[in-house]
Amino acid sequence: MTRVPLIDPATATGAAAEQLAATRQTLGVIPNMATAMANSPAALQGFLGLFGALKQGVLPAATQERIALAVAEANGCAYCLSAHTMVSRNAVKLPEEEITAARRGHSLDAKSEAVLHLALAITRNRGPVDKETFDAARQAGLSDEEIVEVIANVARNIFTNYVNEALDVDVEWPLVTPFERTASSATREA
CATH class of the missing domain: 1.10.8 (Helicase, Ruva Protein; domain 3)
Incomplete structure (x- = not known):
């Protein structure tokens, strides 16, 4: 509740x-x-x-949704995973394999893959990004504007993840559980 x-x-x-x-x-x-x-x-x-x-901004809706899925998964936010899975499926029309891949920080698209690696480095390190990750983003073709928008999307999603987790907001969407919680539940039941 x-x-x-x-x-x-x-x-x-x-x-x-x-x-x-x-x-x-x-x-x-x-x-x-x-x-x-x-x-x-x-x-x-x-x-x-x-x-x-x-x-x-310049980042397409599909890229923003991939970031939202990756950050929600990294932060264990079932509310945001549920909401963004629904949006990814129904509004952005991402294929199911891309939704699952994004949750794991990957994409079949090379530029999206670099975006997700950058987004997760920012999320996990609370800002700092190593030279290799930053250079990989550049090599994948990310512009200065895109890089700054990746950072802004990460911040927006961390904010909503924290609001939903700290306040234990009731999920009104079809429930999507973070992979780690799903694996923990399966281990406990076995």
């Missing part, structure tokens, strides 16, 4: 109501994550601002 109240858009007032309306306009839906985040309208506004800005 979510650790903070989920702010009901139908009864919300003031800044929370404004940001929940902006959420529907930006995302097309108001997910549980947003209703939890609406406890701080400023936090929800910040998320929506970054989301909207990156949507207009």
Whole structure:
């Protein structure tokens, strides 16, 4: 059960109501994550601002979804894995093998593979990236703009992973469990 109240858009007032309306306009839906985040309208506004800005960036939606899947898997966030698996399948139309590969930090596309290696290095090292990973991103053709947007997408996804995990937000999407938790559960049951 979510650790903070989920702010009901139908009864919300003031800044929370404004940001929940902006959420529907930006995302097309108001997910549980947003209703939890609406406890701080400023936090929800910040998320929506970054989301909207990156949507207009140079990284294609499929690349942004691959990053979201890889970062959610690395952080063990079932909420974000569930939401981004659904978006990847239904909105972006990534093939199932690409969704699974992205969760593991890989892609059949060389440039996407380099993006994911960079994104996971940033995630796991909390910012620092070794020369080899950075050079590999350059060699795969990533521009300065793309590299900065990879960093911004990682930050956005870490924020939502942390919100969902710290607040234990109820997952309203078809549940996708991180590989590590799935393996742990199978080991315990055996």
